[in-house]
Amino acid sequence: MKEMRNILSWMGMAAEESILKDSEKHVEETYQSVVYFSDAVEAFIRGDVGAKTLAIEKVSECEHKADILRSKMVDSLSESLLLPPDREDLMHFVKTLDKIADWTLGAARLLGFIEQKLPDDVLTNVSKATDLIVASVSKLKDGIIEITKNDLKKALSDAQDVGRLEHEADEQKRILIGVIIHAKLDPATLLLSYQLAEYLEGVTDKIEDAADFIKVIAIKAR
Amino acid sequence: MDILLIGLVLLMSVGVGWSIGANDAANSLGTAVGSKVIKLKQAIILIVVFGFLGAYFQGSSVAHTIGKGIVPMDKLNKDAALYLALVASFAACAWVVLATFWKMPISTSHSIVGAVAGGGLAINAPVNWKIILDVFICWICTPLGAAILGYIFYRIFKNIFYRIIPRKYIKITMATLIIVSGCYVAYTWGANDVANSIGVITGAGILSPKVSIALGGLAIILGIVTWGYKVIETIGTEIAHLLPVMAFSAQLASAVNVHVYTIFGIPVSTSHSIVGAIVGVGLVKGAKMLNLRIMKDIIFCWLATPFVSGVISFLVFKIILSFVKLKLA
Numbered sequence: 366m367k368e369m370r371n372i373l374s375w376m377g378m379a380a381e382e383s384i385l386k387d388s389e390k391h392v393e394e395t396y397q398s399v400v401y402f403s404d405a406v407e408a409f410i411r412g413d414v415g416a417k418t419l420a421i422e423k424v425s426e427c428e429h430k431a432d433i434l435r436s437k438m439v440d441s442l443s444e445s446l447l448l449p450p451d452r453e454d455l456m457h458f459v460k461t462l463d464k465i466a467d468w469t470l471g472a473a474r475l476l477g478f479i480e481q482k483l484p485d486d487v488l489t490n491v492s493k494a495t496d497l498i499v500a501s502v503s504k505l506k507d508g509i510i511e512i513t514k515n516d517l518k519k520a521l522s523d524a525q526d527v528g529r530l531e532h533e534a535d536e537q538k539r540i541l542i543g544v545i546i547h548a549k550l551d552p553a554t555l556l557l558s559y560q561l562a563e564y565l566e567g568v569t570d571k572i573e574d575a576a577d578f579i580k581v582i583a584i585k586a587r
Numbered sequence: 588m589d590i591l592l593i594g595l596v597l598l599m600s601v602g603v604g605w606s607i608g609a610n611d612a613a614n615s616l617g618t619a620v621g622s623k624v625i626k627l628k629q630a631i632i633l634i635v636v637f638g639f640l641g642a643y644f645q646g647s648s649v650a651h652t653i654g655k656g657i658v659p660m661d662k663l664n665k666d667a668a669l670y671l672a673l674v675a676s677f678a679a680c681a682w683v684v685l686a687t688f689w690k691m692p693i694s695t696s697h698s699i700v701g702a703v704a705g706g707g708l709a710i711n712a713p714v715n716w717k718i719i720l721d722v723f724i725c726w727i728c729t730p731l732g733a734a735i736l737g738y739i740f741y742r743i744f745k746n747i748f749y750r751i752i753p754r755k756y757i758k759i760t761m762a763t764l765i766i767v768s769g770c771y772v773a774y775t776w777g778a779n780d781v782a783n784s785i786g787v788i789t790g791a792g793i794l795s796p797k798v799s800i801a802l803g804g805l806a807i808i809l810g811i812v813t814w815g816y817k818v819i820e821t822i823g824t825e826i827a828h829l830l831p832v833m834a835f836s837a838q839l840a841s842a843v844n845v846h847v848y849t850i851f852g853i854p855v856s857t858s859h860s861i862v863g864a865i866v867g868v869g870l871v872k873g874a875k876m877l878n879l880r881i882m883k884d885i886i887f888c889w890l891a892t893p894f895v896s897g898v899i900s901f902l903v904f905k906i907i908l909s910f911v912k913l914k915l916a
Contacts, residue, residue: 371610371818372858372885373617375692377826379881446833446869447826 373447381449384438385513385582388462391434392506392575395466398427399502399568402473406495409476410488417476424473431466435459451585458578464571465502472564479561481554490541494565497537501530501572508579517583524583527576534569538562592669593793599676601806604784606683607695608810611780612638613818614841614861615772618834620823624762627823630769631816635808637770641777642804647789647796648852649782653699654790656718656852658707661792664914670907671706672787678702678900679783682892692885693892694856695783697726701893703787705900710913722853726889729844729855730863736840737867744836745871761831768838775845776857781807783854833868840864859889 405420438459442452449455483491508523541562550558615638616630625633655661660668679695679702686693700722707714752760785803789796829837841857841864848855862885 371613371822372692372862373613373822373826374818375690376862376881377822378690379884383880446828446865446872448828450821450826 374450376447377449380441380445380447381451381455382513384441384449384455384459385509387434387438387441388459389506389509389513391431391438391459391462392502392509394427394431394434395462395469396502396506398424398431398466398469399498401427402469402476403495403499405473405476406491409479410492412482421473421477424470428466428470431463435463451582454578454581454585458575458582461571461575461578465505465568465575468564468568468571469498472561472568475557475561475564479554479557481551483550483554483558484544484548486544487541487548487558490537490544491561491565494534494537494541494562497530497534498565498568498572501527501534501569504530505572505576505579508576512579512583520579520583524576524579527573531569531573534566538566541565589666589669592673596669596672596676596788596791596793597802599673599680600784600788600803601809602680603676603683603695603699604781604803604806605810605813606680606687607780607783608638608807608812609814610687610810610818611695611776611858612773612807612811612815613822614858615776615838616766616769617819617822618829618838619765619769620819621826622765622829622831622834624765624831624834625769627816627820630819630823631811633766633770634773634815634819635811637773638777638807638811639804641774641779642781642800642807643777643797645774645778645849646781646785646800646803649779649849649854650786650789650796650800652718652722652852653703653782653786653854654788656715657700657703657722658712658714658790660787660790663710663712665792667710667712667913668791669793670904670911670913671703671710671712672791672793674709674900674904674907675699675702675706675787678705678896678903681899682896686888686892691888692858693888694858695780696854696856697889697892698896699783699786700854701895701897702900703790704893705897706904708897709901709904709908722855725848725853725855726859729848730859730866732847733841733844733860733863734867734870736844737837737864738870739867740840741833741836741868741871744832748832761835764835765831765838768835768842771842772838772845772857772861775842775849777804777807778849779845779855780857786854829865829868833865833872837861837864837868840867856889 401420401423405417408416408420442456504523504526508520511520545558612634615634619625620627620630660671679699682698683695704714704719781800781803784806785799788794788799841861844860845857
């Protein structure tokens with residue numbers, strides 16, 4: 366159906382393209398929030414509280430910008446008389462994209478609460494989990510750019526890579542929790558560290574959810 | 588040779604007719620299917636019947652413009668007219684296929700007008716620039732006129748409809764009005780667009796006007812039943828979100844708009860008319876209908892189509908002329 370040149374179908378598809386273009390901007394903000402979170406983790410490992418706080422503030426700013434973009438995209442999906450054929454998928458996609466930034470901010474806030482210096486093996490594994498998030502969100506960003514360029518094969522391949530990275534993040538979470546349990550932390554830090562591990566894996570989960578919608582949109586567009 | 592040429596012209600014309608049926612059938616009753624006023628099968632039957640009736644009873648005046656108005660093909664040498672018919676229908680068909688491949692929303696009417704003019708220029712035939720200018724002005728007026736009519740109709744109907752008709756009859760009245768206006772759109776669509784397919788056939792005198800119009804009508808029907816139903820389904824079930832009063836106002840506006848041009852024998856884009864009408868209706872509701880980028884793309888396609896099909900036609904004819912000697916008169 367995508368090949369038809371009927372003007373009404375075309376206008377729906379043009380609206381879909383426009384939403385996907387906005388989602389490119391959204392994922393860019395999300396990517397930035399993840400990068401700032403990664404900076405916050407590095408600063409935390411170095412023990413640089415000032416840099417950590419600054420990076421967490423940046424994560425919050427990016428999340429706010431992503432929120433504004435989400436509202437714009439939801440408006441575009443509801444205002445027009447002729448809507449994209451895949452509007453329901455797009456609506457879920459938009460919501461899922463927004464959750465990535467939300468969960469990243471959640472993880473950043475937890476990191477902000479941890480004041481005690483964590484043991485090296487915990488920090489190493491937090492760093493590894495953060496790297497997986499950055500790698501996943503990069504793949505997601507590539508996937509969205511490719512879908513807007515109509516390179517469906519590459520978009521699907523990137524979405525599959527995100528799935529693989531999520532699997533690794535699952536495994537990383539198991540290792541991190543194991544290390545946290547054996548780290549003899551005080552109760553508050555133990556609780557916060559455990560929550561942080563949950564959130565780190567949660568972010569990759571949300572990235573995978575967004576990648577699943579890329580698969581849906583790509584398969585439908587074939 | 589003549590038989591081969593005639594066969595090719597007929598084939599190309601049927602191809603253009605098929606494409607019109609496949610792509611544009613949804614413009615008439617697609618929104619009615621979406622509003623669940625009518626089922627897909629019923630919509631197809633109505634489009635087929637009314638599209639054919641429009642083509643048969645009122646298709647000749649636009650066919651005259653395309654076949655004899657832009658370039659007087661009836662006054663050309665028989666071979667020159669045959670080749671022009673072939674090249675013009677080929678160029679229009681080729682551009683429609685390319686545009687479909689590139690997902691551009693072009694108009695078959697714009698394509699055939701450009702192709703006939705381009706072919707005419709290639710053989711130094713007398714191209715009637717006044718008619719082309721008139722047609723061009725009408726192309727600008729088509730979406731604008733439909734938008735104004737859509738705006739006026741919706742303003743009137745949304746205010747008086749619920750006051751005049753008793754509540755218990757509203758549903759049935761609305762359904763009837765949507766179906767009737769949809770059939771009117773199909774009628775005017777058949778009347779205006781059939782000429783895109785067979786205008787050159789009548790111009791070159793290959794078949795009589797009535798027979799060629801019947802052939803064009805059948806080609807359009809073929810397009811509807813083999814492919815057009817899928818587009819109707821997409822538009823009806825997935826894209827158009829029009830309330831019944833809006834759908835009725837938009838359809839009526841578009842049909843009246845196209846009917847006026849058809850009476851004057853002007854080939855216009857029925858798609859631009861329905862889009863214009865929907866925009867007009869949307870303006871009353873304050874709905875954001877088109878963003879600037881979509882508008883830009885539509886205008887680009889609109890401007891490019893007659894030019895590109897004209898250039899294709901011109902170049903193909905020049906190539907043919909390097910192999911074949913043709914007398915103009």
